[in-house]
Amino acid sequence: MSRLKLFYGAALVDEAKLENYEEVLSRVSGDLLIGASEGKDGYGWVDLPEKGHEQIIKVAEALKSFDSLIHIGIGGSALGNKMLFDCLTHPFYNELSREERKGPRFYLLDNSDPHLFLSVLDMVDLSRTGFIVVSKSGTTAETMANFLALWEKLKENKLPNLAQRIVVITDPNRGALRKFANEIGCLTLEVPQNVGGRFSVLSPVGLLSAAVQGVAIEELLHGAKDMKKKLFERNSIDNNPAWILAALSMEHCLAGRNMLVFMPYLSRMNSFTEWFAQLWAESLGKDGKGITPIRAIGAIDQHSQVQLYTSGPNDKLFLILTEEKSKRNVFFPEKLEEDSLNSLSYLLGKDMKSMLNCEAQGTLAALAKSGKPVAWMEMPNLDAYHLGGLIYFFEYLTAITGGLMKVNPFDQPGVEQGKVYTRALLGKEGAETEKKEAESYMRHIRSLASVI
Template sequence: MHVDLGSALGATPGVSRDSLERLDEQVATAHERIQAGRDDHEHGYAALNLPETVDLDLIRSAVEPFNDPAAVLTVGIGGSALGAATFADALAGPEDPDAYFLDNVDPEHVSRLLDSLPLGRTVVNVVSKSGATAETLANFLVVREAMADAGVDWTERTFVTTGESGNLRALAEKHDLPSLSVPDGVPGRFSALSTVGLAVAAIQGHDLDAICAGAADAAGDLSGSLFATPAYAYGATTYALAERGAGTNAVMPYAERLETFAEWFAQLWAESLGKDGLGQTPARALGATDQHSQLQLYRAGPHDKLVTLLRPRDRPDCAIPETDLDGLSYLGGASLGELLDAEFEATEASLAASDVPAIRVEIDAVDEESIGSLLYEMEAACILYGELAAVSTFTQPAVEWGKRAARGLLGGGDFAEAEAVEGRTSLLVE
């Protein structure tokens, strides 16, 4: 990952080189804490050890029974799906099995997806660390019934990724299903580089070794200075900008294959850092599409935003044919890649002209090694931000509140949170 902070210097809000020099002392202290957490495999910090602790052979063995599938359907939510979806959308080729994700319980979407799938040639990957996630288990029950109705033996098409105990673990043991264990000490949103995120990549035939090699290289680059570590440069500068009023971080990849990465990033950033009245709201955009919509707000709206511009340095290209249409002859002889790069640089300059801070993030290519590195470095950036902000990066109390409320409303127990939902104030206009 290559990080250019130039467009964040002197913006409004912005940082100066001097302020980053002063902040670097705190980065050194935070790095010591992060390294100690990694050395002791502490909860959360253990995520940064995954490139060296994940057992890739175990993942390959678990998916080996599923020969030549047409599709793989992951039933999970949040961190149980977004890492795998990021790999699938970034790396999938035309000959790979199609990857689908049931990470919501919208009944219309679930029904339409299942009706469209060749269930007899679909592998079902059920992911829940606890084995009791309501949305995941509900969707899986629906999937299982759909397969049975279609005359498909679901036990021959299903594997699970879960904890050492719980409903899914018991189900796997009862039906002798292939299974993988989620890593200890790794919150779901940090689990992309583990059994949770890599099983689908294995089914699609991607190079797991290259993914982890990219992440391992990034791990080896972590040092006590933001000026020597791209991940820390990003984490420290986003923290500094948030402290100065940039409460929104709009992540804008200039590659369709990286659009899902922005979704993964949004969960990582929001769930990890949104604590105690602090944090930075992640927004998702796509270049060049959203230059024609959201850029208006970023440039001319409140000065409370940072824009992260992301692109690969190397990509396939497509020539633009010559044309005799008035005013468009300048496009002839150029390529779509050149046009997209021009759009990227124009957006960056446009933001600078309006004193809006931006950070340029580039990866070498959209391939296994670069994507592994990108996800690892953004996790490290998030953890560093959490250390600098003194928030509890690896907890999610607000998320757990909502889970208890929903379970109580469905009769799954006596929870005070459900009573709060029932007692809400209403002002209905019809």
């Protein structure tokens, strides 16, 4: 794999302090391999790059004939799909002709928002649309709400062969979706039992919709496999960028900088920052601990957030990511005839990719000058192979940072409590106590109100 470079000279941490984490990081990294080999809950993502993808390709072929594809899921069953779509397809994919696209137009139903639901239906012909529905438990309220509403629409339209239009991705043995798939006989893929949602993008959860859109998922997995080999082979903080970033994150968190600003200088990675935010926040926010992820995109957020970052409180660690080369570029003219544009002569003969990377370096320098801690990552280019490696890198980084913080990075008790209250408020049988609890908290919240 081409090298993923990490520069941390402006991270404002004594290297000797980072070395103090080496022994713990070695143990935590080794525990990941042991946990995966033993099939421990939450550790299955470690081995996903080696899993076969032939069945995913086969199911994807069954969906490619449709004009549109609607993917139904939320959280880890949706953010990864959007991330792969945005990073690896044309920014205006749905507006391309069928000949120019490599698959159906793609729509995502994640939030249980009626405006979103009806707006997606406005854009598709249901008779020419395929559907993927993803829920490991088969009971995720938002996903099942969208699915139930959509299933009713399909029956109302009396569409033939409904089972051939739907692919269910769920637990292999249990849950409402598994029972539904068995009842109607639709195609199914399995969510690996020991893989959590936010770590599932390199499983059928994320790979199926990407394969339908023509993404080379074998290259994604190849990149992830190569990254896995390097990360687990490098057992020194001197030669493992993930260990360095984990130690930096921990050291700055202890120093009161418990926010991590992740700022790629690529517009296509906007959804990657959303995927990372869930991965980082839901994995590390436990037991009163945590490092808050802040999403930004360069150079856009130079004009909206960098004022705060350079001149505001010193409570953040900054991670900026750039791409060395781009397959597409725009070149500026060598000379200008208009005198009114002479002030722009510094751009002449340059190209847009170089300009974007100079803007990243300008932000890095400005943050360093203001005394803020900065790390910089540079990847060769954003294609399926390197994206697969980057995904695995951040999953591994998150898991070992959880180990340093002494939290379980693979559970989400705070999320589960909200789900319990939601189902109770909707009238789930047997949840009367939880309903009374939730209503009591809501009465307290409403006890003081200000109305205009």
